[in-house]
Amino acid sequence: xxxxxxxxxxxxxxxxxxxxxxxxxxxxxxxxxxxxxxxxxxxxxxxxxxxxxxxxxxxxxxxxxxxxxxxxxxxxxxxxxxxxxxxxxxxxxxxxxxxxxxxxxxxxxxxxxxxxxxxxxxxxxxxxxxxxxxxxxxxxxxxxxxxxxxxxxxxxxxxxxxxxxxxxxxxxxxxxxxxxxxxxxxxxx
Amino acid sequence: xxxxxxxxxxxxxxxxxxxxxxxxxxxxxxxxxxxxxxxxxxxxxxxxxxxxxxxxxxxxxxxxxxxxxxxxxxxxxxxxxxxxxxxxxxxxxxxxxxxxxxxxxxxxxxxxxxxxxxxxxxxxxxxxxxxxxxxxxxxxxxxxxxxxxxxxxxxxxxxxxxxxxxxxxxxxxxxxxxxxxxxxxxxxxxxxxxxxxxxxxxxxxxxxxxxxxxxxxxxxxxxxxxxxxxxxxxxxxxxxxxxxxxxxxxxxxxxxxxxxxxxxxxxxxxxxxxxxxxxxxxxxxxxxxxxxxxxxxxxxxxxxxxxxxxxxxxxxxxxxxxxxxxxxxxxxxxxxxxxxxxxxxxxxxxxxxxxxxxxxxxxxxxxxxxxxxxxxxxxxxxxxxx
Numbered sequence: 001x002x003x004x005x006x007x008x009x010x011x012x013x014x015x016x017x018x019x020x021x022x023x024x025x026x027x028x029x030x031x032x033x034x035x036x037x038x039x040x041x042x043x044x045x046x047x048x049x050x051x052x053x054x055x056x057x058x059x060x061x062x063x064x065x066x067x068x069x070x071x072x073x074x075x076x077x078x079x080x081x082x083x084x085x086x087x088x089x090x091x092x093x094x095x096x097x098x099x100x101x102x103x104x105x106x107x108x109x110x111x112x113x114x115x116x117x118x119x120x121x122x123x124x125x126x127x128x129x130x131x132x133x134x135x136x137x138x139x140x141x142x143x144x145x146x147x148x149x150x151x152x153x154x155x156x157x158x159x160x161x162x163x164x165x166x167x168x169x170x171x172x173x174x175x176x177x178x179x180x181x182x183x184x185x186x187x188x189x
Numbered sequence: 190x191x192x193x194x195x196x197x198x199x200x201x202x203x204x205x206x207x208x209x210x211x212x213x214x215x216x217x218x219x220x221x222x223x224x225x226x227x228x229x230x231x232x233x234x235x236x237x238x239x240x241x242x243x244x245x246x247x248x249x250x251x252x253x254x255x256x257x258x259x260x261x262x263x264x265x266x267x268x269x270x271x272x273x274x275x276x277x278x279x280x281x282x283x284x285x286x287x288x289x290x291x292x293x294x295x296x297x298x299x300x301x302x303x304x305x306x307x308x309x310x311x312x313x314x315x316x317x318x319x320x321x322x323x324x325x326x327x328x329x330x331x332x333x334x335x336x337x338x339x340x341x342x343x344x345x346x347x348x349x350x351x352x353x354x355x356x357x358x359x360x361x362x363x364x365x366x367x368x369x370x371x372x373x374x375x376x377x378x379x380x381x382x383x384x385x386x387x388x389x390x391x392x393x394x395x396x397x398x399x400x401x402x403x404x405x406x407x408x409x410x411x412x413x414x415x416x417x418x419x420x421x422x423x424x425x426x427x428x429x430x431x432x433x434x435x436x437x438x439x440x441x442x443x444x445x446x447x448x449x450x451x452x453x454x455x456x457x458x459x460x461x462x463x464x465x466x467x468x469x470x471x472x473x474x475x476x477x478x479x480x481x482x483x484x485x486x487x488x489x490x491x492x493x494x495x496x497x498x499x500x501x502x503x504x505x506x507x508x509x510x511x512x513x514x515x516x517x518x519x520x521x522x523x524x525x526x527x528x529x530x531x532x533x534x535x536x537x538x539x540x541x542x543x544x545x546x547x548x549x550x551x552x553x554x555x556x557x558x559x560x561x562x563x564x565x566x567x568x569x570x571x572x573x574x575x
Binding site for chain 2: 088145164
């Protein structure tokens with residue numbers, strides 16, 4: 001409420017000052033019009049400057065958010081293409097690296113992305129965030145079950161399930177491809 | 190047996206062991222004339238365009254020196270992916286399961302193949318049982334000779350401890366006789382039976398064959414089973430399985446070699462067709478057929494000199510193979526009255542193969558059938574399935 005009142009007061013004062021400045025320019029004798037003209041242009045620059053600065057700040061914030069998400073996606077790509085998640089990797093017990101999502105969380109919570117202009121990207125990032133949380137939770141379950149089982153076969157079963165065609169993990173890779181493509185990053189061949 | 194008979198056996202064993210000549214002592218279990226009559230009879234079946242009429246059943250595909258040599262060539266072909274991967278990965282897979290095989294085992298191998306795998310098994314068993322008896326069993330004496338030579342090459346097994354048996358092991362009566370023979374030879378000592386190289390998949394009644402073979406095993410025995418597997422079963426993968434076999438010309442020459450040597454057909458390897466299908470939820474099935482594509486009827490001479498028609502579009506089924514669904518393996522083992530001691534899987538890690546194709550090696554023991562899988566046995570699939 002206070003913010004609205006201050007905004008109304010500020011822009012009201014500027015509007016009145018602008019109107020008075022224009023009136024002063026009209027009623028002034030021709031030889032005395034320099035001062036009201038300078039006054040009116042100064043007020044106009046002040047009003048437009050506020051909006052220009054806001055637009056530039058928003059744009060900078062969005063670019064920073066997109067840049068951070070790109071770096072995070074590239075890091076996740078390295079993780080997924082790494083030895084731990086390779087189909088030819090060792091089938092024994094292991095602790096898997098996790099996917100990260102802090103940049104996506106930050107971008108979504110800070111409002112750096114425009115709900116109108118970035119609607120599709122926001123939807124994609126929400127899906128990616130859900131997928132990452134799900135992967136990490138499933139990895140925890142996998143590690144718990146493999147490490148608490150006496151049978152080495154269990155680790156092999158999980159390895160096979162993890163790399164199954166059309167399985168959950170393949171879906172996550174496809175979603176990462178889609179996200180990187182939406183961000184304009186090169187997607188793996 | 191008299192003392193002189195015993196001396197004769199001893200002299201024979203010494204003659205084999207001490208000679209530089211590659212003697213092999215083969216027990217022939219069947220009248221080969223009956224086998225020829227059976228092959229002829231199979232080629233007299235009614236016309237069929239789907240490969241369900243005339244056929245060369247498993248065993249006959251390797252019968253005779255021509256098919257044996259063609260088989261050896263196919264095994265050396267890098268485009269025959271199943272065999273190449275099977276041979277390449279066997280050392281690793283056998284290394285994972287052999288620790289569960291105890292001491293004092295003899296080895297009975299059904300379908301000796303190229304002998305490479307049997308050699309690895311023998312090396313391991315010999316370290317724990319210098320008095321090991323090796324009994325390879327095959328319908329083809331030529332395959333026995335080829336495979337046994339490779340299997341025993343430089344493993345330190347004395348010649349008279351190798352007893353190849355020429356026998357069609359798909360016939361239950363033959364197995365009953367073989368059981369008697371084996372038990373007489375080894376007494377109560379344990380035996381490792383093996384059926385390697387996806388041989389099981391070549392038989393029409395594969396479940397029945399496995400049950401008959403595993404019935405040979407006593408409580409102290411073990412059974413080593415190797416099969417080609419697939420993670421999923423659908424029409425697309427059946428087509429992928431077809432392409433896997435179809436790309437090898439040496440394999441086409443092998444499957445047609447039985448026809449070449451038992452009929453007077455002029456063989457055109459381009460007339461070999463591979464037809465894939467889904468066999469319920471248990472396997473992908475590939476039928477290899479030879480089709481008359483000449484546009485006219487042909488007269489074909491059979492081994493008994495009879496000339497029979499081979500009509501246009503008619504087929505002769507040359508070979509049958511499968512890739513078993515990995516999920517179905519436990520059920521197959523259970524139905525054979527066995528329990529899995531341990532098992533290992535190897536993927537075909539090459540771009541030419543479909544994802545999910547591979548080989549499984551299972552070490553089985555007789556006993557109470559394995560109970561049906563509990564819900565949590567599939568926990569890996571539940572977590573990573575979708």
